Amino acid sequence: xxxxxxxxxxxxxxxxxxxxxxxxxxxxxxxxxxxxxxxxxxxxxxxxxxxxxxxxxxxxxxxxxxxxxxxxxxxxxxxxxxxxxxxxxxxxxxxxxxxxxxxxxxxxxxxxxxxxxxxxxxxxxxxxxxxxxxxxxxxxxxxxxxxxxxxxxxxxxxxxxxxxxxxxxxxxxxxxxxxxxxxxxxxxxxxxxxxxxxxxxxxxxxxxxxxxxxxxxxxxxxxxxxxxxxxxxxxxxxxxxxxxxxxxxxxxxxxxxxxxxxxxxxxxxxxxxxxxxxxxxxxxxxxxxxxxxxxxxxxxxxxxxxxxxxxxxxxxxxxxxxxxxxxxxxxxxxxxxxxxxxxxxxxxxxxxxxxxxxxxxxxxxxxxxxxxxxxxxxxxxxxxxxxxxxxxxxxxxxxxxxxxxxxxxxxxxxxxxxxxxxxxxxxxxxxxxxxx
Amino acid sequence: xxxxxxxxxxxxxxxxxxxxxxxxxxxxxxxxxxxxxxxxxxxxxxxxxxxxxxxxxxxxxxxxxxxxxxxxxxxxxxxxxxxxxxxxxxxxxxxxxxxxxxxxxxxxxxxxxxxxxxxxxxxxxxxxxxxxxxxxxxxxxxxxxxxxxxxxxxxxxxxxxxxxxxxxxxxxxxxxxxxxxxxxxxxxxxxxxxxxxxxxxxxxxxxxxxxxxxxxxxxxxxxxxxxxxxxxxxxxxxxxxxxxxxxxxxxxxxxxxxxxxxxxxxxxxxxxxxxxxxxxxxxxxxxxxxxxxxxxxxxxxxxxxxxxxxxxxxxxxxxxxxxxxxxxxxxxxxxxxxxxxxxxxxxxxxxxxxxxxxxxxxxxxxxxxxxxxxxxxxxxxxxxxxxxxxxxxxxxxxxxxxxxxxxxxxxxxxxxxxxxxxxxxxxxxxxxxxxx
Numbered sequence: 001x002x003x004x005x006x007x008x009x010x011x012x013x014x015x016x017x018x019x020x021x022x023x024x025x026x027x028x029x030x031x032x033x034x035x036x037x038x039x040x041x042x043x044x045x046x047x048x049x050x051x052x053x054x055x056x057x058x059x060x061x062x063x064x065x066x067x068x069x070x071x072x073x074x075x076x077x078x079x080x081x082x083x084x085x086x087x088x089x090x091x092x093x094x095x096x097x098x099x100x101x102x103x104x105x106x107x108x109x110x111x112x113x114x115x116x117x118x119x120x121x122x123x124x125x126x127x128x129x130x131x132x133x134x135x136x137x138x139x140x141x142x143x144x145x146x147x148x149x150x151x152x153x154x155x156x157x158x159x160x161x162x163x164x165x166x167x168x169x170x171x172x173x174x175x176x177x178x179x180x181x182x183x184x185x186x187x188x189x190x191x192x193x194x195x196x197x198x199x200x201x202x203x204x205x206x207x208x209x210x211x212x213x214x215x216x217x218x219x220x221x222x223x224x225x226x227x228x229x230x231x232x233x234x235x236x237x238x239x240x241x242x243x244x245x246x247x248x249x250x251x252x253x254x255x256x257x258x259x260x261x262x263x264x265x266x267x268x269x270x271x272x273x274x275x276x277x278x279x280x281x282x283x284x285x286x287x288x289x290x291x292x293x294x295x296x297x298x299x300x301x302x303x304x305x306x307x308x309x310x311x312x313x314x315x316x317x318x319x320x321x322x323x324x325x326x327x328x329x330x331x332x333x334x335x336x337x338x339x340x341x342x343x344x345x346x347x348x349x350x351x352x353x354x355x356x357x358x359x360x361x362x363x364x365x366x367x368x369x370x371x372x373x374x375x376x377x378x379x380x381x382x383x384x385x386x387x388x389x390x391x392x393x394x395x396x397x398x399x400x401x402x403x404x405x406x407x408x409x410x411x412x413x414x415x416x417x418x419x420x421x422x423x424x425x426x427x428x429x430x431x432x433x434x435x436x
Numbered sequence: 437x438x439x440x441x442x443x444x445x446x447x448x449x450x451x452x453x454x455x456x457x458x459x460x461x462x463x464x465x466x467x468x469x470x471x472x473x474x475x476x477x478x479x480x481x482x483x484x485x486x487x488x489x490x491x492x493x494x495x496x497x498x499x500x501x502x503x504x505x506x507x508x509x510x511x512x513x514x515x516x517x518x519x520x521x522x523x524x525x526x527x528x529x530x531x532x533x534x535x536x537x538x539x540x541x542x543x544x545x546x547x548x549x550x551x552x553x554x555x556x557x558x559x560x561x562x563x564x565x566x567x568x569x570x571x572x573x574x575x576x577x578x579x580x581x582x583x584x585x586x587x588x589x590x591x592x593x594x595x596x597x598x599x600x601x602x603x604x605x606x607x608x609x610x611x612x613x614x615x616x617x618x619x620x621x622x623x624x625x626x627x628x629x630x631x632x633x634x635x636x637x638x639x640x641x642x643x644x645x646x647x648x649x650x651x652x653x654x655x656x657x658x659x660x661x662x663x664x665x666x667x668x669x670x671x672x673x674x675x676x677x678x679x680x681x682x683x684x685x686x687x688x689x690x691x692x693x694x695x696x697x698x699x700x701x702x703x704x705x706x707x708x709x710x711x712x713x714x715x716x717x718x719x720x721x722x723x724x725x726x727x728x729x730x731x732x733x734x735x736x737x738x739x740x741x742x743x744x745x746x747x748x749x750x751x752x753x754x755x756x757x758x759x760x761x762x763x764x765x766x767x768x769x770x771x772x773x774x775x776x777x778x779x780x781x782x783x784x785x786x787x788x789x790x791x792x793x794x795x796x797x798x799x800x801x802x803x804x805x806x807x808x809x810x811x812x813x814x815x816x817x818x819x820x821x822x823x824x825x826x827x828x829x830x831x832x833x834x835x836x837x838x839x840x841x842x843x844x845x846x847x848x849x850x851x852x853x854x855x856x857x858x859x860x861x862x863x864x865x866x867x868x869x870x871x872x
Contacts, residue, residue: 071567074575074785129565131507138748139510286759293729312574316755323722323756349510 001070001128003121005037008058010050011403012410013368014160015334016170018152021200021231022101022431023421027161028410029334032058033370033400036120038070044124045393047338048116048306049104052413060084061113070121070128073312077114084110104415108285111309118310119342119391126390133342133391137311137349144382145347146356148225149192150332150363151182151214153201155424158365164406166365176210180217186362192381193222194249194356200228204236204436208243215247223356227252230260230281233434237264238271245273249355250300250327252278256433258288261297276300280331284308286317293324300327300355306339311346318352330357337361337369337376340383341391348385356381368406370399437506437564439557441473444494446486447839448846449804450596451770452606454588457636457667458537458867459857463597464846465770468494469806469836472556474506480560481829483774484552484742485540488849496520497549506557506564509748513550520546540851544721547745554746555778555827562826569778569827573747573785580818581783582792584661585628586768586799587618587650589637591860594801600842602801612646616653622798628817629658630685630792636664640672640872644679651683659792663688666696666717669870673700674707681709685791686736686763688714692869694724697733712736716767720744722753729760736763736791742775747782754788766793773797773805773812776819777827784821792817804842806835 012028019025030050035043048054064079122133134140154173158166173182183195195214199207211226218224230253232240237254241264244251254264254277261282268275278300283292285308292298301321303314321328330343330353340361347353361378369375372394376383386392421429448464455461466486471479484490500515558569570576590609594602609618619631631650635643647662654660666689668676673690677700680687690700690713697718704711714736719728721744728734737757739750757764766779766789776797783789797814805811808830812819822828857865 069571071565071571072575074577074787076575078577129507135505135507139508139512141510141514286755290729290760293726313755316752319722319749319752320756320759324726351510 001038001040001042001124003036003066003068003070004039006058006062006065007035007037008055009033009035009400009404010055010407011370011400012050012406013334013336013403014158014164014166014365016159016168016363017155017157017424018198018363019154019201020152020198020417021229021435023417023419023429024155024424025159025334025417026412026415026420027159028164028406030407030410030413030415031336032116033338033395033403034058034116034120036065036070036117036124038124042124042127044070044120044122044127045338045391045395046116046119046123046342047336049112049333051415057109057113058116061117065117070124073118073121076117080110080114080117101415101417105284108307111285112307115306115308115310118312119305122311123390123393130389132386132388133311133345134348134385137315137345140348140385141351142348142385144384145344146193146382147359147361147378148194148196148356149183149186149190150358150360151179151186151195151197152363153179153198154182162409164409166367176206176213179210180213183214183218187218190362190378190381194225194381195222196225196227196252196358198229199226200231200435204232204240208240211244211247223249225250225252225278229253230256230433231435233436234260234263234267236434236436238267241268241275242271242273245275248275250276250278252302253281256281258282258291258295258297262295265296276327278302278327278329280304289320293326298326300329302329302331302358304331305342305346306333311342311349314346315350318350322352327354328352329355332358332360334360334363336364337371338391338393340376341386341393344383344385345391368403370396370403372396437474437476437478437560439472439502439504439506440475442494442498442501443471443473444491445469445471445836445840446491446843447806447836448486448842449770449772449839450594450600450602450801452595452604452799453591453593453860454634454799455590455637456588456634456853457665457871459853459855459865460591460860461770461853462848462851462856463595464600464842466843466846466849466851467772468552469774469831469839470494470552470556472506472553472560474560478560478563480506480556480558480563481774481827481831482552482555482559482778483772485548485769487851493545493549494552497553501553506560509554509557512553516546516550516553537851537853541720544743547721548743551742551744551746554748555741558747559826559829566825568822568824569747569781570784570821573751573781576784576821577787578784578821580820581780582629582818583795583797583814584630584632584792585619585622585626586794586796587615587622587631587633588799589615589634590618598845600845602803612642612649615646616649619650619654623654626798626814626817630661630817631658632661632663632688632794634665635662636667636871640668640676644676647680647683659685661686661688661714665689666692666869667871669872670696670699670703672870672872674703677704677711678707678709681711684711686712686714688738689717692717694718694727694731694733698731701732712763714738714763714765716740725756729762734762736765738765738767738794740767741778741782742769747778747785750782751786754786758788763790764788765791768794768796770796770799772800773807774827774829776812777822777829780819780821781827804839806832806839808832
């Protein structure tokens, strides 16, 4: 079926004041809803990064996409590559982008644009053939996809501004004790079987203490992860890694760059600590993988279809990880249910996925969801793979319109966690890499 | 659509007396035609290796396949893995199998069985959705797929026995001059733009002379390859590689094993010769790739959907090759048009394919083809990607029945090039690795 139109709807969704080494989440997260319209009126949907530049990037790609058959995805990719003036293949994305937020690099624009188109195309194909997206990708190896609780140091507030202010269901969490409370509450609500802390916010000793407190409160059965987004020196990473070795299933991006990660790996092994290092910062594209393998800098890759080039690329990443004995987990940004279900279908169709996926979904609010029927259930820490056609989503047009109206009300057009950090917490704050 | 039945038809096709380091092609090549029957009567087709053991392997997998939906391929694979009692993932195939003919190893039976099922399933899906298999795989990056002329040292005769004897259209070719004539005739008929010689048959000096004669006769524009199937020592490989460096696009499997290949690579580079080494013997599965990359033993992998685990696996191999800067070409065994078109669709959907594919197709005869309409055209050295649904093949039932009757008349049930070599050429012949 020929693609006759694309619709891009920018939306804003309330986002609580979550901390990371990049700064502070602003009151709205920006997303784009992409709709791919087939000639017989069927529509495929996906959810992508947001803001003005993203919208302009999508618009720029319109001519590369419209007119193609929805199955003709390889040529859609080549056309997008031509549009953005980059070389196809691994050169389409440059090497790791530690300086920017994952998924926000200008270097991976063609991959991100294509990824959103591919998801919408797979949704449309699934609807055409009455099969879930996981089956279009090659079939599922699991019926439910496990996700991990994603803990944050958090200021008070539920996100949003003015009429969009949301209730603060999780409360402030700026101490080890309150993060433990956050974990217990999140597990109680969603049944998560593994837990990740976004770190790189406070002195590493506080974050080590937090992890020990989590281990003590949650018991030995819950796998734990910590991710300071590269905020630590090699030396600090070694100290934290050694301190937490017995408590962690993996240590994520302790320090920036493949050289730094490799040094941490070597140092830990030299101390007898075989703790896997995970990354979505030192490794953000296929181009990063050979050096990561060669130097043993990374043992677990966090894939993300939104910026690795779509679900098919991530299934290929899964095979690559299996081949080289790497683990595969999944990265997340703030997102709604369309992305959650795309991640779920992809994870279901990726045998090489070896860890529960990240998701920010618990931080978003039912008022901001754009799906008919409301939020996607997470039960026992997992999302059930929908059996219906495509992604298994139907857009709630009123909710989508409200999301767009929020976008109009929102007074910024790109994500800037550092600016928000200065505005709210500390006017002199600057991102330091490494900070400790 | 649910798979309700599988049909396996063993066939024999006339095969001329082609030489390699494995021995001599016997008068028939054995193949299996696999048909996957959907509940509404639509049938998907594929072509696989042949003989009694292959047939038994397929029969053993029947229960693992029947009853699944045709899209449910990941679970079909898992069920096949369970049936054959091997571990899923890279362990399903063990490391390289230099001692056996490519595609004939007992170690990769689950992959080969699944591969044939996957091709038939993709054909069936393509028919269901009225799309060519390349589009089901993710879309095509090329409209025609280039193949390479595949030259052999050859005894007189066109293959077949008794009523199945075929005319010898190519003639005997046991000297450099006659191989040049073979090349010229094959290029005249099919328009091939690149040429490969199956070597490891005569003294390397004869084969070097043959390559120089080909270069002289064909001119500088035609890329040449030589493949002795691991018949040479490292020392001989270095001598041949250095002699032929300027004349070859790659040197294929000069010596057995990854260690040997790595030694050849190091030796050539030390002599200032950056000639890529290709392999389908030292590298036959994903499990071989990490060491091949680590030791730089192989710069071009020859994939083959028949034993790498199906077309989707080879598209994943393509991404892996792109990622690690490896070239990708395609291996072939003696085959008919169903395999040729499966290879064509796969190659069309694999951006990372960087070389013309191998094919034995010119060595087979129109009398043995099982497709309605006869043989698949190779024009200007390429096969046009069919636009019709599925693989774009319709079986000629009478021709298939004749193939089965030939199988019944054929007095062997497995490929044994060494036995045929002893029978026809030299009763004392034994495969020596290395032979020179």
